[in-house]
Amino acid sequence: MAQQMPKLVRIERRESDLHLTYEDEQELTVSYQDLRHACPCAHCSPLRNEDETSLKLRSQVESFKLHKPSINPVGHYALNFIWENGCSNGIFRFERIWDLANRRDPDHGKPYVHGAW
């Protein structure tokens, strides 16, 4: 059974990853490349549906020079990461960041479908 997500209290932007500190004192990391590959926006999400396009997306984010993003809170439920290049449209819910930090598929195995639920 997945652990219930504790509250994220601190994010440190390091050279190549985010260092996350949670309220229960857990410390986890998410690499910038994992973060960018998992962008939940409507442009990036469909690319992860197929292996071929997902690998291309991965190659693309790995080709970007590593740099620290700006981080904008979105309400009290998500963060938006602003990069110098590539896509900055994704709104990352804290649950998504938690999944990435725990090396879980943030899409939960579900393919992205535009506009239909």
Place this chain on the structure above:
Amino acid sequence: MAESPITTHDPKNEEQGQGPVQPSPQQNKEMEKNFAQMKRKMSMEEIGLKIKHKIMVLSGKGGVGKSTVSTGLALSLAQLGHKVGILDIDITGPNVPKMMGLDGHKLHVEEGRIHPAKGHLGVKVISMAFLLDDPDTPVVWRGPIKLGAIQQFIGDVEWGNLDYLIIDFPPGTSDEPLTVSQSLPNIDGMVIVTTPQAVALLDSRKSITFAESLKVPVLGVVENMSGYTINGVTAANTSVEIAGPGGKTIKSTSDENGNFSVTLDIFKKGGGKSTAEDFGVPFLGALPFDPGFVRGGDDGVHKIVSDPEGASSIAFSEIVKAVLAQISDKPSSSLEII
């Protein structure tokens, strides 16, 4: 025509011994329009400073009670002592003035500034309805004209200092919320109104995604018309059975005084909460289906004003508390970002 203080300089005229050339009426009109737009832009930036919190209220579908929720939020906030305004952006179906007891009101314009009307509990109101001579007159405007009207509503209105501005939109995800989110700085977020049934939820989910595309936070989902409660009297401590929607039998037991109540899920139940959970956005609360809102809306006296201690008013105040919990004066409250 009065001489314009701005003249155009044509060297040829000087060579010929003539004075500066006055701008044509069309040039004058263009300059005035550009000046007005510049002033409006500056005014919109000022609004960001004078209005502490701006909340957009949307619904994917019409008829879910969005204007009732907008006015309810505004009145509940006013009851708490805040200075509140409502901007009724629904150009084609402006309902807010009627609900705020301002039917037939005409706007006061002074020195190019529009002064809002004052409704119940001192809430300031701006609505397209105030500009219509005949309430039966439809407003048939193409997009660019609507855009201009909305920008005027934002930039040319003398709101003064407000704690909260509630912005009521027409249903759907079209020009109006896009224009407002691009024109008005620092919007706190959107409240999405839905009813419990699947058809309304489908459209409200689009509104949530729409908010994300505009990078406007979703403050939460409100489920309106969530159950209709019947109160009755029978013999004391007696079982009662009511035939509910879909033929479902609903049971209740009367108390020692013979009073009983039964809630009928006319539009199903719980869809708003599950939608909020699916999208990971807050569920702000549920409002009961209350015919008093219908009467109040039609009579121009909102239920919150006529029955401030009633179940519906209490439900509204709980939703306001949930909204206020989402809005913080500190950026993202306790999260440290380094």
